[in-house]
Each structure stands twice: as C-alpha cells, then as structure tokens.
Amino acid sequence: MSLLSVRGLRTGYAGIPVVFKVDLEVEEGEVVALLGANGAGKTTTLRAISGMIRAMSGEISFAGESIANRSADRIARRGLVHVPEGRGIFPSLGVEETMRLAAAMAGVSRAAAGERIDEVYTTFPKLAERRSQAAGTLSGGEQQMLTLARGIIARPRLLLIDEMSQGLAPTIVADLFQLVATFPRRGTSVLLVEQFVGQALSVASRAYVLEKGEITFAGRAADLAADESFVRGSYLGDVTVEVEEVGRRRRWQDSAAAGAEKAREGIAATLPPVMRRALEELSERDGVPVSELIRQALQENGATPSEAATPTPSGGTRGGT
Ligand SMILES: Nc1ncnc2c1ncn2[C@@H]1O[C@H](COP(=O)(O)OP(=O)(O)O)[C@@H](O)[C@H]1O
Ligand SMILES: [Mg+2]
Numbered sequence: 001m002s003l004l005s006v007r008g009l010r011t012g013y014a015g016i017p018v019v020f021k022v023d024l025e026v027e028e029g030e031v032v033a034l035l036g037a038n039g040a041g042k043t044t045t046l047r048a049i050s051g052m053i054r055a056m057s058g059e060i061s062f063a064g065e066s067i068a069n070r071s072a073d074r075i076a077r078r079g080l081v082h083v084p085e086g087r088g089i090f091p092s093l094g095v096e097e098t099m100r101l102a103a104a105m106a107g108v109s110r111a112a113a114g115e116r117i118d119e120v121y122t123t124f125p126k127l128a129e130r131r132s133q134a135a136g137t138l139s140g141g142e143q144q145m146l147t148l149a150r151g152i153i154a155r156p157r158l159l160l161i162d163e164m165s166q167g168l169a170p171t172i173v174a175d176l177f178q179l180v181a182t183f184p185r186r187g188t189s190v191l192l193v194e195q196f197v198g199q200a201l202s203v204a205s206r207a208y209v210l211e212k213g214e215i216t217f218a219g220r221a222a223d224l225a226a227d228e229s230f231v232r233g234s235y236l237g238d239v240t241v242e243v244e245e246v247g248r249r250r251r252w253q254d255s256a257a258a259g260a261e262k263a264r265e266g267i268a269a270t271l272p273p274v275m276r277r278a279l280e281e282l283s284e285r286d287g288v289p290v291s292e293l294i295r296q297a298l299q300e301n302g303a304t305p306s307e308a309a310t311p312t313p314s315g316g317t318r319g320g321t
Contacts, residue, residue: 009058036210050082079157091136106154141172
C-alpha cells in the first residue's frame with residue numbers, strides 16, 4: 001500500500017477546475033518529483049493534498065486513511081506536512097527561536113523540542129552555526145534551509161515541498177537537493193514540486209509531469225532525465241526566465257551575496273551544460289557575453305563589494321557574519 005495515493009483528483013478555484021484526473025503515488029522511503037511548467041497546476045495539486053483547498057472529485061489516501069477534504073490541521077497532525085512556495089520566515093526571529101516555534105506549533109512538547117532541534121541541526125549543520133542569528137539576516141539558501149527545517153521538525157512521514165529552488169543560484173539548489181535526498185533515511189518521504197528539472201530528477205526515484213492540469217508522464221526519474229528534449233526544453237524556458245527576470249525574481253540571490261568576480265566564474269563553471277548552452281544562445285542573440293549576463297544579474301540583485309563573501313570549497317557561498 002502506498003504512503004500517498006491520489007486517484008482522479010480534480011480541483012481548482014471558485015468552482016473552476018485547473019487540475020483534472022490526476023493520479024499519483026508516493027511509496028514509503030521515496031523522493032518523487034512533480035514537474036511542469038509555470039501554471040501547470042503543481043501548487044494547486046499540493047494544496048488539495050494537504051487540505052488547503054477542496055478536491056472537487058477524486059480520492060486521496062495517506063497512510064491508509066482517506067484524507068480528501070479533511071482539514072489541513074488534521075492532515076498535518078497525521079504526518080503530512082506542506083512546505084509552501086516562498087520562505088515565509090519571520091525576519092526578526094532567531095534561527096533556533098523559529099524552530100522552537102515550529103516545534104510548538106506542530107505539537108512537539110517542550111521537553112522533546114530540544115532533541116528534535118539537535119536532530120535538525122545534524123541535517124543542516126549550517127543552521128547550527130547560525131542558531132542565534134536573526135532569520136532575516138541569513139542568505140537565501142540558508143533561509144530555504146530554515147524553511148525545510150521547520151517542515152521536518154515534527155518528523156513528518158511525508159513532506160510536500162513546493163519550488164524550493166526559487167530565488168537561489170544553481171549551486172545552492174544542488175546542495176539543498178542533496179539534503180532533501182537524505183530525508184527518507186530519517187523516515188520522511190518527499191513529494192518535490194519543481195521547475196528546475198535536472199536537479200530534481202537527480203534526487204528523485206520517480207517523476208510525474210503535469211501539463212495544463214493533466215499528468216502526461218509517470219515513470220522512473222532516470223528515464224525522464226535521459227529524455228534530452230524534455231530536459232533541454234524545460235531548462236531553456238527556465239533559463240530565459242531567470243536571465244530576463246532575474247532582477248524581479250531575485251533568483252540568484254545567493255550568488256549576488258557572493259558578489260566577487262570569482263563567484264561569477266564559479267557560477268558559470270557549475271552551470272549544467274544545457275543551461276550553459278541556453279545562456280550562450282541568449283548571449284549570441286543579444287550580443288552580450290555570458291559573463292556579462294551573469295554580472296548584470298548579480299548587479300540587479302544589489303550585490304556590492306562590501307557584501308562580498310568567500311565562496312566555500314563546495315562552490316556554495318557564505319553570507320557575511
Ligand atoms: N488562488 C488562486 N485563485 C485562482 N486561480 C489560481 C489560484 N492559484 C492558482 N490559480 C490558477 O491555477 C492554475 C494553476 O496554477 P498553479 O497550481 O499555481 O501552477 P504551478 O504551481 O504549476 O505554477 C493557473 O492557471 C493559475 O492561474
Ligand atoms: Mg507553483
């Protein structure tokens with residue numbers, strides 16, 4: 001029996017469906033990717049599963065119990081936790097305070113909270129280094145870690161994660177995905193929603209593709225990763241958006257904090273080949289060198305030399321203290 005089973009889900013807003021007949025499954029111990037373009041219905045699907053919006057029809061069962069149209073609170077108490085899009089942190093609250101609050105809200109007793117927080121620190125050692133720092137002063141990648149940490153503090157059986165790559169440089173995203181890949185070992189299976197397909201597929205065992213509210217692919221992540229036209233197509237769309245809208249979407253927030261020339265080289269060197277090709281195409285089209293595209297993106301994000309931080313050996317960056 002699957003941990004999560006969704007059958008014929010139809011859901012939407014104000015009586016108008018945007019998701020139709022979705023079938024998907026997550027087995028215990030799996031990381032499953034739910035992929036698709038902007039507007040495909042990924043977030044809507046997660047909202048229906050976690051009880052934030054109603055299912056118009058279909059069946060959703062979790063750990064052997066029907067949860068369709070149960071309250072979000074009750075579903076969360078059963079061990080299904082939704083980490084929504086966006087960070088949603090309180091900027092002035094400290095890292096450890098944020099986790100204490102999350103533990104209390106998840107019904108973890110005061111006595112047990114300390115142990116849970118230590119457990120989370122072993123998963124996210126960077127957060128331990130920053131335990132007394134205000135959440136608002138963390139880098140974008142660290143804020144996303146804190147958001148994930150809050151999600152796992154109650155040791156959920158299933159975590160729904162929506163677009164955690166938003167606003168982050170590819171190297172930072174790679175680190176986050178590696179951390180998420182360890183969750184099943186601690187008893188938390190994962191349903192990962194992403195537009196950043198390459199990295200999501202590298203940590204997922206199975207994947208679904210949602211197009212205009214319908215599942216158009218269900219199968220092994222490796223098979224989808226091997227489909228070059230799919231991966232290349234998604235990357236191209238994504239990169240164009242990143243480069244053209246980077247100022248507004250603050251996608252490269254972490255790279256911006258790094259600022260220095262070295263970080264730019266680092267970014268170019270760690271881009272997946274398909275992404276590099278996309279940048280090169282854009283550079284040829286607009287007659288702007290790739291390094292200049294990256295430099296502009298960083299500048300639009302407000303990187304200044306005084307904010308420059310040292311890139312870590314892993315290629316990630318550290319915010320100033
Ligand atoms: N709160 C909402 N009210 C009405 N329509 C919405 C709302 N949220 C999303 N939609 C619509 O539902 C469709 C799917 O959106 P969404 O699930 O957010 O897609 P994705 O997460 O794949 O980008 C889109 O057409 C979007 O405009
Ligand atoms: Mg979404």
